[in-house]
Amino acid sequence: MNLRDLRYLVAVADHRHFGRAAEACFVSQPTLSTQLKKLERELGVQLVERNPGRIMLTPAGEQVVERARVLLGEADDIVDIARRAQDPESGSLRIGLFPTLAPYLLPHAVPHLHARFPKLELLLVEEKTEVVHQRLRDGQLDVGVLALPIDDDQLHAEHLFDEDFVLAVPCDHPLARTAGPVDVSVLAGENVLLLEEGHCLREQALSVCRLAGAAERAGFRATSLETLRQMVAAGVGITLLPELAVRPPVPPSDDIVLLRFREPVPRRHIAMFWRRTSVYRDLLPALAGVVRDVAVPLVGESAAA
Numbered sequence: 001m002n003l004r005d006l007r008y009l010v011a012v013a014d015h016r017h018f019g020r021a022a023e024a025c026f027v028s029q030p031t032l033s034t035q036l037k038k039l040e041r042e043l044g045v046q047l048v049e050r051n052p053g054r055i056m057l058t059p060a061g062e063q064v065v066e067r068a069r070v071l072l073g074e075a076d077d078i079v080d081i082a083r084r085a086q087d088p089e090s091g092s093l094r095i096g097l098f099p100t101l102a103p104y105l106l107p108h109a110v111p112h113l114h115a116r117f118p119k120l121e122l123l124l125v126e127e128k129t130e131v132v133h134q135r136l137r138d139g140q141l142d143v144g145v146l147a148l149p150i151d152d153d154q155l156h157a158e159h160l161f162d163e164d165f166v167l168a169v170p171c172d173h174p175l176a177r178t179a180g181p182v183d184v185s186v187l188a189g190e191n192v193l194l195l196e197e198g199h200c201l202r203e204q205a206l207s208v209c210r211l212a213g214a215a216e217r218a219g220f221r222a223t224s225l226e227t228l229r230q231m232v233a234a235g236v237g238i239t240l241l242p243e244l245a246v247r248p249p250v251p252p253s254d255d256i257v258l259l260r261f262r263e264p265v266p267r268r269h270i271a272m273f274w275r276r277t278s279v280y281r282d283l284l285p286a287l288a289g290v291v292r293d294v295a296v297p298l299v300g301e302s303a304a305a
Helices: 002-013 018-025 029-043 059-084 102-116 130-136 198-213 225-233 286-300
Strands: 048-051 054-057 092-097 120-126 143-147 155-170 239-242 256-258 266-273
Touching: 002 018, 002 029, 002 054, 002 059, 018 029, 029 059, 054 059, 059 130, 092 102, 092 130, 092 266, 102 120, 102 225, 102 286, 130 143, 130 155, 130 266, 155 198, 155 225, 155 286, 198 239, 198 266, 225 239, 266 286
Parallel strands: 092 120, 092 143
Antiparallel strands: 048 054, 143 266, 155 239, 155 256, 155 266
């Protein structure tokens, strides 16, 4: 048994397809299949259930994959330790962010990160919060940029910034004629457009709606902030958008009016997370500092609170 064969098995578990797993491992499909059969013979147990058009792990395979992820993570850490011994700011850093933040923060932050850490390869992954959190725990990611709260004793949390929510309404909505910041109470009785299940922004927006006496628009759940934006522009309803999602380079819409809230302003709190045992733990506070320095001026004075 070797690490290479374990990587092949984990790839099959991730992709549930021999061809895609082979592509991810940069080998031919026959090579991957042969090595997995060899691994099964060595262990004396079937790991993969091979059905036409459907690949499944056996119960033993599921358990082996769980342990293999830990072993491969430790092996990658050994490589990173060796690299960092030669150059503390080199290597590959796997960073996970959630979808309602990544497209709006990364265009601002990545150029500064490349300038500050030119030898550091940034591998960026966009997934829902639950997936980023789990992959961070499993060692598949080195860093997670997530919204608080995340209760996990294995992870260190480094606060980055606080991001206000703004109210987006169609240009012909009665609230569009409101001058100046509005109180959250204006949401009372409104039907608010929200994201589908699994997005942390959905839960954050729902908590605001409950406090204000608003309800979710029945029969509609968006898959992205851009879908929400288009629905508001079409006059279907109103929604809450995070500050970075209405900042350049996101273009403004003549069909949407953005209203800011009075204090207490609903906002989300963004932090950078990493495992307390991470080989990058001495480097990551500096990385967090770069992101913080970029984001705080974009989201306003409340960001540093």
